[in-house]
Amino acid sequence: AQSVTQLGSHVSVSEGALVLLRCNYSSSVPPYLFWYVQYPNQGLQLLLKYTSAATLVKGINGFEAEFKKSETSFHLTKPSAHMSDAAEYFCAVSETSGGTSYGKLTFGQGTILTVHP
Amino acid sequence: NAGVTQTPKFRVLKTGQSMTLLCAQDMNHEYMYWYRQDPGMGLRLIHYSVGEGTTAKGEVPDGYNVSRLKKQNFLLGLESAAPSQTSVYFCASRTGQGNTEAFFGQGTRLTVV
Numbered sequence: 001a002q003s004v005t006q007l008g009s010h011v012s013v014s015e016g017a018l019v020l021l022r023c024n025y026s027s028s029v030p031p032y033l034f035w036y037v038q039y040p041n042q043g044l045q046l047l048l049k050y051t052s053a054a055t056l057v058k059g060i061n062g063f064e065a066e067f068k069k070s071e072t073s074f075h076l077t078k079p080s081a082h083m084s085d086a087a088e089y090f091c092a093v094s095e096t097s098g099g100t101s102y103g104k105l106t107f108g109q110g111t112i113l114t115v116h117p
Numbered sequence: 118n119a120g121v122t123q124t125p126k127f128r129v130l131k132t133g134q135s136m137t138l139l140c141a142q143d144m145n146h147e148y149m150y151w152y153r154q155d156p157g158m159g160l161r162l163i164h165y166s167v168g169e170g171t172t173a174k175g176e177v178p179d180g181y182n183v184s185r186l187k188k189q190n191f192l193l194g195l196e197s198a199a200p201s202q203t204s205v206y207f208c209a210s211r212t213g214q215g216n217t218e219a220f221f222g223q224g225t226r227l228t229v230v
Contacts, residue, residue, distance in 0.1 A: 043222050
């Protein structure tokens with residue numbers, strides 16, 4: 001069974017500082033990996049996804065994530081935080097093998113990002 | 118573009134009451150999902166459907182039923198609501214091909230008192 005662990009339920013940074021949100025997964029085969037963002041009282045919006053084409057994935061709003069198979073990690077980064085980045089971020093995985101996962105996502109617990117002026 | 122639309126957005130139920138949450142998507146997606154979101158637990162899959170007329174259980178299916186009579190609609194039913202079902206419910210859809218991302222609705226905030 002797959003599992004996803006996001007280290008740190010809350011992360012606080014100053015505006016302009018580096019954002020690092022951690023995600024580790026457990027899967028028998030390299031999965032597909034996603035980062036979603038949820039703004040208050042809204043649904044989830046895709047930030048970026050890893051599909052094995054490249055280990056460094058660029059997403060929207062200046063975010064990027066690097067897939068490290070040896071560390072089973074897919075950490076999300078942004079060089080300079082903006083106030084508008086304040087939201088909850090979710091890492092998610094779905095299986096790749098056999099086509100029987102039907103795109104079901106397993107989510108991490110979420111990380112709330114706070115950005116201070 | 119409407120995308121994925123959930124109805125209603127908010128609801129308060131008394132214990133034992135029933136209700137149906139409606140999810141509609143206009144993207145001709147094959148796969149549809151219902152998740153619940155609880156603080157500190159991320160989103161957990163309740164039920165899903167891989168096509169019209171098909172449904173399957175997810176991680177936390179107890180107390181819920183679903184139906185997919187039309188490709189564009191996926192209904193989530195609570196026959197006898199319990200306080201443990203207080204949550205935010207999200208519907209999602211995606212194509213059945215490749216590794217495309219899922220598109221989410223805006224959520225339904227349900228409180229069972």
